[in-house]
Structure formats: C-alpha cells, structure tokens
Amino acid sequence: MKLRFSEKALEQLKAKNQWTNLCFNTIERLGLDDRGVNRFIMLANVKNISDYDHAIDTPIGKVHYQEEVSRILDKDNEIDYDDYRHAFILLVNGQVVEDDIPVMNELKKIDK
Numbered sequence: 887m888k889l890r891f892s893e894k895a896l897e898q899l900k901a902k903n904q905w906t907n908l909c910f911n912t913i914e915r916l917g918l919d920d921r922g923v924n925r926f927i928m929l930a931n932v933k934n935i936s937d938y939d940h941a942i943d944t945p946i947g948k949v950h951y952q953e954e955v956s957r958i959l960d961k962d963n964e965i966d967y968d969d970y971r972h973a974f975i976l977l978v979n980g981q982v983v984e985d986d987i988p989v990m991n992e993l994k995k996i997d998k
Contacts, residue, residue, distance in 0.1 A: 887961055889942045889949060894967040895974060896946070904930035904989050909938055910951035926958055926976055926984040931991050958983060
C-alpha cells in the first residue's frame with residue numbers, strides 16, 4: 887500500500903503545523919457523528935499513536951490508522967488539496983473517495 891501527499895496538501899498541513907504524528911480515523915470511530923457514517927478524518931499532532939493498529943510509511947514519516955480505515959484505502963492512495971473549496975481530498979487508485987476531509991488536532995477541531 888502506498889500513500890502520497892501532493893505538494894498542495896503538504897503546504898496546507900505545514901502552514902497549520904498539522905503535518906507531524908498524522909493519523910487516519912473515521913468520524914464514527916471517534917464518536918463525533920451519530921449517523922453511522924464512516925467519514926474519513928485526519929488527526930494531526932497525535933500524542934498516543936499506540937491506539938492505532940496499522941501504519942503506512944510515507945515521505946513525511948509513518949501515518950498511523952485504525953482498522954476501519956483499511957476498508958477505505960487500497961494499493962495507491964493520495965491526499966490532495968482543492969484550492970477552490972479549501973478542502974483535503976483522498977484519491978484511491980486515481981478515484982476521489984473523500985472530497986472534504988476534516989483535519990483536527992487530536993481533540994480540538996482546527997480546519998476542515
């Protein structure tokens with residue numbers, strides 16, 4: 887499994903100091919949504935990465951994720967940034983899977 891970050895996505899994450907200790911999770915798993923939607927979410931600056939089952943090596947270091955996220959990801963994954971909508975996007979095998987990924991610091995919402 888591969889994971890890349892586009893230059894635009896990295897610029898946005900670095901500008902907000904949200905590019906270290908990145909973890910992927912779902913909103914449902916975090917208890918932030920009671921509608922049962924497995925919406926993809928990025929957490930930054932996570933202190934306790936031992937809560938995460940898996941990790942992917944990336945050019946910016948390991949990105950940790952929960953088992954539920956492995957159902958969303960596939961062989962070729964990329965996080966991009968849409969300047970027009972000011973939103974992070976997840977592309978899996980070249981197809982948009984999530985088009986408005988929230989980015990949160992561990993418990994405090996920073997940006998979407």
